Amino acid sequence: MSFLIQCIHWLALLGCFYLSLRLFRDLADLSQWIVQTPRKVTMWTFYRRHKIAIAAGILWLISALTLWFSGAGSVVIFWIISALSAFTFYSGYINPTIMMRAQQHNARYFSIDEARESLSPDTSLIVIDAHGEARGHPDDQILRPHVAGTKEGLAGENVVMTYCGLTNMGIAYTPEIDGETLDLGVMTQIENNLVMWDKKTGQPIQQFWGTREDAGPRGPRMPEWPSYRMPLWAFEKAFPNGKIFLNPIPNFTDNPFLAIYDRLIHIIFTHAISDQAKKEEPTFPTIKKFDKRLPNKTKIYGVNIGDDYVAYTEDFIKDHDGLLNIQIGGRDIVAAYHSDLDSVGIYYNDSGRQINNVQFGGESNVGKLARVETMKPEAYWVVWQNFFPETDVNRPPLT
Structure with missing residues (x-):
């Protein structure tokens, strides 16, 4: 030879x-x-x-x-x-x-009664609502697809929920950039945050940025929709006709491969997410810079107006009687803790007046307020600060 x-x-x-x-x-x-x-x-x-x-x-x-x-x-x-x-x-x-089979077009939503069979009343939901219709997304259900939506949209609006378990964060987006519809798939994670990709252009999209990779983090981005967290019992109280996203694993008789495979993947994902929640260091050791203003795994409510980024803790809002009149990016903003529904909301205040009270739906002493669409509910501080190191923390209220 x-x-x-x-x-x-x-x-x-x-x-x-x-x-x-x-x-x-x-x-x-x-x-x-x-x-x-x-x-x-x-x-x-x-x-x-x-x-x-x-x-x-x-x-x-x-x-x-x-x-x-x-x-x-x-x-x-x-x-x-x-x-x-x-x-x-x-x-x-x-x-x-x-x-990670994204479900941008074919997610299944169930009634609250049906969801109760597999969820506890205290299950945390990432919620989006439009024109009186609401959808709740439990973390462990949206953990595998990472993207959930339907062809019909929500109340006629084209909106999907994207989710990263490592960041503990859902962001609702209209899957379009500059009017061009995206077909979102799941690529990987980078620095403990989800990276999707647009199957039409082949371009990766970092969840935090919502922009195509070739345009960079400040390029044209998908429009955001307001989202927030609340437990199932509160969701039922606020939206008795709301729908819950569930992602049941196929039965063995329906698809033996996926019945075994999805269970195995769910175990692996659950282990990774559990580590992320319990340990001080990030599960994937890809974050190199740490901001010690807050403990790594503090759950923050991150929000930005333009290039002005602020992170609030729930305790800070509660310590100010559950209501903060603040300014972000030159605009008056209100952050409120709604104790009756165990939920934090952040709202625009364009009235020019001080807000003395604001209800869950945005009703206030100056009229109805719109939610700030860029608010990220309960994201881990260690991931947020890595992507937005310029962020302010617990900015004090206006005096």
Whole structure:
């Protein structure tokens, strides 16, 4: 056997393993427990993932042919490396689309009575409402799809809920940029925050920014919708006809593969989210700068008007009698804790007058107030400060 064929065999086999390993390292988010790659490298691999996958397949075929027809290499080593390549290839290239099946168009919403069968009254919901219709999203239900919506929209409005369990945050978006409708999929996580991608343009979209990667964090973004948190019992009180998003795992008789696979993924995701909630350090060690003004896992209500970012804690709002008249980005704003529904709301105040009271629906002593659409309810401080280091903390009320 010629030396050249031996070289071709080993170079092809190792090349296949390297490319598969690269897909795993950069695109399989669970790999970031072990190896952390810079954002630029992750994006480079994502943009070229199909070419890398094809190249890996061709190299494996070359190594297999030189083994079978020329006897090059070692059968045992070939199958060991092939098995490792198959695992890393699947984890980085195939698994993300199966593991995190976004439901932008086909999410299922259930009545409160139906939801009570699987949820406790204190289950925290991320809520959006439009024209009197409301939807609640439990964390553990939206954890796997990361994106939930329907073709019909909400009360005729095109709005979807996006969710990142590592950030403990939902953001409601109209999936459009500059009037162009997006088809959102789930890519990975970077620095403990969800990265989606637009299947039409192939562009990644960081959840916090809502912009396409090629435009950068200050590029055109998806319009936000006001969202907030409240427990199930309060949601029922405020919206007795509201709907709850549920994501039941298929029965074994309906789809045996997904019945097993989704349960396994749910266990893995739940473990990661539990670690994020309990431990001081972020689950994925990809955050390098820490702001000690608040403990890492403090749940904050982040809000911005333009480039003015502020993070409030619920305790700070409560300590001010549950009502703060503040100014953000040059606009008068009101932050309120609604004790009757255990929910925090942040509202625009364009009246030019002091707000003395504001109800959950925005009714106040100066008329109805609109919610601030950029408020992020109960996001972890450690992730928020990483993306918005310029943020102010617990800005005092106007005097």
